[in-house]
Amino acid sequence: MDKPESRCPPPGSLRLLVLTCLLLLAAVLTYPMLRTLSLRFHSSLTGSYVPGTYSIVLVNCPNEQIARDIARAILDKKMAASVNILPKTSSLYFWKGEIEEATEILLLIKTKTSKVSRLSTYMRLAHPFEMPEVFSIPMDQGDARYLKWLEEAMKD
Known part of the structure; x- marks a missing residue:
């Protein structure tokens, strides 16, 4: 018979999983803004045009x-x-x-x-x-x- 503690994840792994999911969600949600800012920064440095300006x-x-x-x-x-x-x-x-x-x-x-x-x-x-x-x-x-x-x- 399995011991009950063998079916549970190790104590810190759930916290790590939640943190990873939150970081992924933040990256997906902020991608459009970060992309726009990086394109504008690149444009100002190189003098190139940012489409949609x-x-x-x-x-x-x-x-x-x-x-x-x-x-x-x-x-x-x-x-x-x-x-x-x-x-x-x-x-x-x-x-x-x-x-x-x-x-x-x-x-x-x-x-x-x-x-x-x-x-x-x-x-x-x-x-x-x-x-x-x-x-x-x-x-x-x-x-x-x-x-x-x-x-x-x-x-x-």
Whole structure:
């Protein structure tokens, strides 16, 4: 017959197992933050670009004057470095259960990814649409000189 103490783990092994699990969990949970910090540190040392630092934000406007007013306002507030205004985009979409069709003006806004949230909040306040279309696409790569210019153009 087995002795009861032979089925139990040695006294310190359970504590070691719990500690190992906690360390693994901490490593998994902090990986995204540590990766971002290490990429930024590497970027500052080498001058290389960290993908996702900048984004292109797309916003539809009902007409060119509103598009120009919004573009000027976000540039004045240093929420973007550049805005392209693309004329007459045809849009079809569902709105309140119906298919709608409209001619809109598309803004392509180049900004820092860290400013997208602030830009989105501003659009909800300044845009005439009840629910403005605002979404961003992170830039994976780009010309180093242009990306440096983006950074300089948005300095406060």
